[in-house]
Amino acid sequence: MTDDDTPPPKQKSHGRISVQTSLKPRDLMSDVRVAGAWRAKVITLFPDAFPGILGLSLTGKALDLGLWALETLDLRQFGIGKHKNVDDTPAGGGAGMVLRADVVAAALDAAAEGTPNRSEWPVIYLSPRGKPFDQAMARRFSAAKGITLLCGRFEGVDERVLHHYGVEEVSLGDFVLTGGEIAATALLDATVRLIPRVLGNQTSTEEESFSDGLLEFPQFTKPSRWNELEIPEVLQSGHHGNISNWRQAMAERLTKERRPDLWRAYCASHGRDPVED
Numbered sequence: 001m002t003d004d005d006t007p008p009p010k011q012k013s014h015g016r017i018s019v020q021t022s023l024k025p026r027d028l029m030s031d032v033r034v035a036g037a038w039r040a041k042v043i044t045l046f047p048d049a050f051p052g053i054l055g056l057s058l059t060g061k062a063l064d065l066g067l068w069a070l071e072t073l074d075l076r077q078f079g080i081g082k083h084k085n086v087d088d089t090p091a092g093g094g095a096g097m098v099l100r101a102d103v104v105a106a107a108l109d110a111a112a113e114g115t116p117n118r119s120e121w122p123v124i125y126l127s128p129r130g131k132p133f134d135q136a137m138a139r140r141f142s143a144a145k146g147i148t149l150l151c152g153r154f155e156g157v158d159e160r161v162l163h164h165y166g167v168e169e170v171s172l173g174d175f176v177l178t179g180g181e182i183a184a185t186a187l188l189d190a191t192v193r194l195i196p197r198v199l200g201n202q203t204s205t206e207e208e209s210f211s212d213g214l215l216e217f218p219q220f221t222k223p224s225r226w227n228e229l230e231i232p233e234v235l236q237s238g239h240h241g242n243i244s245n246w247r248q249a250m251a252e253r254l255t256k257e258r259r260p261d262l263w264r265a266y267c268a269s270h271g272r273d274p275v276e277d
């Protein structure tokens with residue numbers, strides 16, 4: 001076979017950078033186009049799941065512009081032996097398989113290359129046993145230099161590797177997914193949109209749900225009359241003070257009705273009585 005017959009290497013687009021699937025993490029990092037940008041490293045058995053939906057819309061555009069960078073580490077490449085085994089049966093018996101400590105450790109070591117210390121670079125295992133993910137966490141992650149995300153599969157990961165590396169466990173909610181990839185995607189979406197310039201209109205993150213501990217007020221748009229339903233008059237009044245008061249009152253009412261937990265926390269931090277108010 002001549003050089004000309006060689007099939008082109010499989011290309012994968014990670015935003016603006018087009019890399020070969022075999023590209024080492026280091027090669028990506030030295031790419032000047034992403035120098036200084038917020039970076040995510042995702043350890044997964046399914047690198048093809050990324051960037052997925054993160055490659056579309058605002059997060060996708062930001063990826064293209066190099067406002068953040070995404071790199072996957074294929075856990076399989078750190079597997080043991082000819083078959084690149086990554087898992088084995090649970091000690092003590094029971095159903096399913098567990099990801100091996102030595103395999104996950106090798107992937108975490110590779111991901112750690114070229115990253116600053118933990119205070120600037122959280123290392124997270126997506127897990128139903130973790131601390132529930134919330135907006136405050138998204139803010140903390142977006143303020144870091146980047147993040148390493150470990151996606152589990154099967155029954156999860158050998159406990160020893162989580163302890164040894166001091167990995168933080170984060171949950172998407174009280175339900176069980178088949179793998180960590182969807183949870184990692186959700187975490188990245190919520191985090192990346194807080195990076196400056198990713199959203200066109202920065203003020204939209206200041207007003208939305210959770211930013212002040214309240215759920216967002218109801219939104220309306222044209223037509224002003226739909227199905228015999230009118231848009232609340234105050235919103236069409238052009239009176240900014242009244243509009244702002246109405247929105248605040250609605251946000252408080254919704255939060256009180258739907259999320260008593262958030263309402264109690266909001267009242268505590270604003271010196272208000274959750275029952276009276």
Ligand code: SAH
Nearest residue numbers: 126127128152156171172176177179180183
């Ligand atoms: N046996 C485990 C569940 C494993 S589910 C248990 O009962 O706790 C397989 C993988 O999916 C996990 O390793 C984790 O990475 C991911 N996962 C499942 N549910 C999740 C959730 N609610 N949040 C984040 N990750 C989750």
